Amino acid sequence: MKARAQALPGHEINVEEQRRLSVDGLLPSTVMRPDDADDAAGGLHACDLAPAAVVVWGGGTQMPLGAPPRRYEVAFSTERMTRLIEYEPADLTCRVEAGMRLRDLQAALRAQGQRLPLDPPHPERATVGGMVAANTNGLSRGRYGTVRDWVIGIAVAYPSGKVARAGGKVVKNVAGYDLMKLHIGALGTLGVVVEVNFKVQARPEKDATLLGHFDAAAPALEVGLKLARQYLAPAAAIVLDRDSLSEFLPPPLAGEGRGGGPWTLALKLDGYAREVEAAKDHAIRFIREAGGGVEEPEIPPAFWDAARDWSAPADDAVVLRAIVPLTSSQQLVAAIPPDARILAQPASGVVDVRVPAPSAVETLSRLRLAAGVEGQVVVSTAPVALKPALDVWGPPPPGFPTMRALKQALDPNGILNPGRFVGGI
């Protein structure tokens, strides 16, 4: 193994670095830090010839996602690829290297009054490439969509040593296959995303937050869903239990002592100023009609950041994510045992559940049952010791033979994140 690693162009690494770059307990022997797309392709090609198993690293915020790698020799880091290559505000488009941190990109856009309306957890660490590879989406997906709605072009380094592009720099483009879709959420198993082109949008004129407190989860979810079906849908709608809420807000704001129920629907409204006012009126009416209490607190800015980061905790927690048709989220939430904590997004059919480790296996199977044939439940994060007992992706989806064939076509030697993806890909 040592001899093989030395044949690679990367650097051998010390114990401390090894530990930092470990994945599910496996340690790499080499680290590569390519400078640009071509350099990345060259490095990958060397790994392919070895062959040496590669795990791609961005900010590492989604590293707990997926099954433990079957092999891991080279840590492939995008940390030197952090440039904003092109940005023309009047075109509402930009081109970014994969290693750029999301917070830095948003800062550059904000300086021009614009934004990328994607808000995955931990933007201070999360990279653009990581967000694309892991398809991490934040709380505003109900209104603004997901990564696939904002990526207009991509450059990918393949084990063949080639960099290939798809899409382009314009917001409307149907030339060639939409390979962006293939790489979004592929967890780097088909190639290493090295550059991403986005479309962006103007920042909203105004935003506002509204809390509705309820005695039970069901009416809170129902109001969230009802709002999603309105023209002025909230940018974000989350339903959470009191424990989760008190993590984001000091107790007086968390509804205690004001007759607030144990379940909260938190709404973020944004858009043109008058739209936000109208949306607020709507929301207040719906909450009251459903028997909830309305609050328009002075929300500390950290509230939405904490809610956003909730699904990617730093500790050893187990987080399960259920994705179900919108109307199934009530049934799913009803199946969650009392020892678990919940953050549901009724407008997009996503329910995140934090479970104590001892009951994770049982809760997972219970949720898979409740999600039904149209839903699915994946393990977003879990300690490595638990992973063997948790089937982290669940059964392979329909079309899996095609997925395996795609992997074979683009990474024939299976060097990219071997074993981490769905069905052992």
Place this chain on the structure above:
Amino acid sequence: MQAADRERLLAQIRGVVGDRYAFADPYEMRLYQYDASPETALPDIVVIPGTAKEVAQVVKICADARVPITARSAASSLAGGTVPVEHGVVITFARMDRILEIDIDNLRAVVQPGVVNLSLSQALKPHGYYYVPDPSSQGACTIGGNVGTNAGGPHTLLYGVTVNHVTGLEVALASGELVQVGGRNAAEATGYDLTGILVGSEGTMGVVTRIWVKIQPLPPVQKTLMAVYPDVATASNAVSAIVRTGILPAAIEMMDKLSIQAIEAASHAGYPLDAGAVLLLEVDGTPQVAEELGERMAKVCHDNGASEVRVARNEAERQALWKGRKGAFSAMGRLSPDFYVMDGVVPRTKLPETLAKIDAISQRTGFKICNVFHAGDGNLHPLVLFDAFKAGQYEAVLRIGDEILKLCADAGGSVTGEHGIGLEKRENIRYVFSDDDLEVMDRVRRVFDPQRLMNPGKVFPGEGLTPSHAPMPPGYPRRQPGAAVAAGDDLWV
């Protein structure tokens, strides 16, 4: 295909769909030799299956016999996407045209591929919802075809194109399997996003038999403005200025002087005849917001050189303004017997220089070129006017088209924004993709279609049997390019 092979294949296919729904009579098949592009090719057999299962069985029969398969519905493709250039079997969806489910609660609809785009929105309207992508030929084109090309339309500026609104597909693969990918959920399913890669693959990966789409609430008010400019450059700069203000218009359309003259002659939309360019702008919103945004946009238009801004005060006035735009293509008949429409895209800041270059091409070659297009997203539709009966004109026009696409690509844009590569632009695709890029796409294609039977001769360069510029075989008269749009004013881009 040999007559005996054809008979054998026809008998097999009739065993699946019944005698009535598969035929090989050249006279009956004439209808299926063309789409809205100028090219034609006669299929060997046409099949009109009634169910997804029948589609899968037909695909299997064809794959086993190594016969090409081309799926087609309304055949409104402007890029030759549904012309069976390598012959074989054409599968058409005239019988699979049902809306299977309207699921307001989950904000989804489930449709068969032959459902006409507009009819879905019409079915949703009583519920207060609609299906957003509104391509060109909305009244004729089908959602199956929209999935094939990842179709756009004027309102994709704010809401995105077809792929942003499709969450699942059922597809018959070359293996004969019928597979459902994605579904009612948000498009965040585990595994690779096969739905995403299938949309826009122009029928080269499989035959789509069922589609899950997002639906959304109708905007309470759509405010439409017309702004008049002395020339296209000023109008283009106004577009960039509007975008920079932070207003997110639902649509920004532009028409140049020549188009305005044609439109006014045909439909009297009320565009001023002496204008150098007209912008049609639309914002969606609640009544108050739409009113406010309308005023703000009007001011930006004035500040950026508009000589006149007219705001539609009611739905009738709004429809009148759109009528001109929607009838633009059929109005071209007033200027010329034929036209050739391009579908290039440039970054919107490159609109002024690109339009100037197109004008220079027109001056140099003597062919008039109209511009009617989606200015908000830089999607140009230059219409080169010509007369197909004059020797050499069609060939000259193709060369002009090629030159225009090259300059779009060089400006950082694309050779197709919404029509697809099809047959027409499979060589032009090289202007935007390298051999390495195309090689990866081809690998992906071969995963789905190892025998190269799914709509062969499309998307990829240099693999078709008949180059798109070659003369048609004798006995297959070329359709007149203008013919498809001469009839009605519902076909527009």
